[in-house]
Amino acid sequence: MTTPDTARHTPNSMDGNPTIDERANHCFGCGPANPQGLHLAFTTDTSNPEAITATCHFQLDRMHEGPPGYIHGGIVAALLDEAMSKLNRPLNVLAMTRHMEIDYLRPVPLYQPLVLIGRHLNRPAKDGTPGRKLFHQAEIQHPDGTVLARSKGLFIAIDEKLLFAAGITPPEA
Numbered sequence: 001m002t003t004p005d006t007a008r009h010t011p012n013s014m015d016g017n018p019t020i021d022e023r024a025n026h027c028f029g030c031g032p033a034n035p036q037g038l039h040l041a042f043t044t045d046t047s048n049p050e051a052i053t054a055t056c057h058f059q060l061d062r063m064h065e066g067p068p069g070y071i072h073g074g075i076v077a078a079l080l081d082e083a084m085s086k087l088n089r090p091l092n093v094l095a096m097t098r099h100m101e102i103d104y105l106r107p108v109p110l111y112q113p114l115v116l117i118g119r120h121l122n123r124p125a126k127d128g129t130p131g132r133k134l135f136h137q138a139e140i141q142h143p144d145g146t147v148l149a150r151s152k153g154l155f156i157a158i159d160e161k162l163l164f165a166a167g168i169t170p171p172e173a
C-alpha cells in the first residue's frame with residue numbers, strides 16, 4: 001500500500017527504510033526536492049568544538065514577503081530555526097526544536113544578500129554524560145554586520161529508537 005505524499009512528505013518511491021537524510025529531502029528550509037522550499041545551504045565550522053557554527057548566505061524575493069519589501073516574520077523564524085538545527089548533526093545528535101525565542105531587531109529586507117549564522121552555545125551534562133538539551137543561538141545579519149534578527153533555541157535529542165519506530169533509518173555514525 002502506498003501513502004500519499006501529503007501525509008508522508010516524501011515520494012511514494014521512498015517506501016522501505018529511507019534514511020533520515022532521504023526523509024529530509026523535502027524539508028522546507030533545506031530540502032533540495034521541495035520546489036517551494038527555501039533551499040538553504042549551510043557551511044559548518046567545527047574547528048572549535050566549543051563553538052561550532054553553521055553559516056548560510058541567502059536572498060529572498062516576494063514569495064516570502066510580509067511587510068512591503070521585507071521578509072515575513074514567520075519565515076524569519078524558519079530561517080533562524082533552520083540555522084540552529086544545522087548545529088545538531090556536527091554534534092552527532094538528531095534533535096528537534098523544543099523552544100525558541102526571537103528578537104526581531106530590524107525589518108529583514110527582500111532582494112538583498114544576507115547572512116544566517118547558527119552558533120552552538122552549550123549542552124549541559126546530566127549524571128556525568130551529555131544531556132538531551134542543546135542550547136543554540138542564531139542571527140540574520142546584513143552584509144555590513146548589522147544584526148537584524150536573533151534567536152535562542154532549546155533542542156531535545158531524539159532517541160534513535162523513535163526513528164526506527166517511525167520507519168526511518170538513522171544516519172551512519
Ligand SMILES: CCCCCCCCCCCC(=O)SCCNC(=O)CCNC(=O)[C@H](O)C(C)(C)COP(=O)(O)OP(=O)(O)OC[C@H]1O[C@@H](n2cnc3c(N)ncnc32)[C@H](O)[C@@H]1OP(=O)(O)O
Pocket residue numbers: 020081082085094095096097098099133154156158162163166
Ligand atoms: C522523528 C524525528 C526526526 C527528527 C530529525 C531532525 C529534524 C530537524 C528539524 C529541524 C528543527 C525543527 O524545526 S523541528 C520541528 C519543530 N519541533 C517540533 O515539532 C517538536 C515537537 N515537540 C516534541 O516532539 C517533543 O516535545 C520533543 C520530542 C522535542 C521532546 O519531548 P519529551 O522528550 O517528552 O520532552 P519534554 O518534556 O517535552 O521537554 C524536554 C525538556 O525541555 C524542558 N523545557 C521545555 N521548555 C523549556 C524552556 N523554555 N527552557 C528550558 N527548558 C525547557 C522541559 O522542562 C524538559 O526538561 P526535563 O524535565 O527533561 O529536564
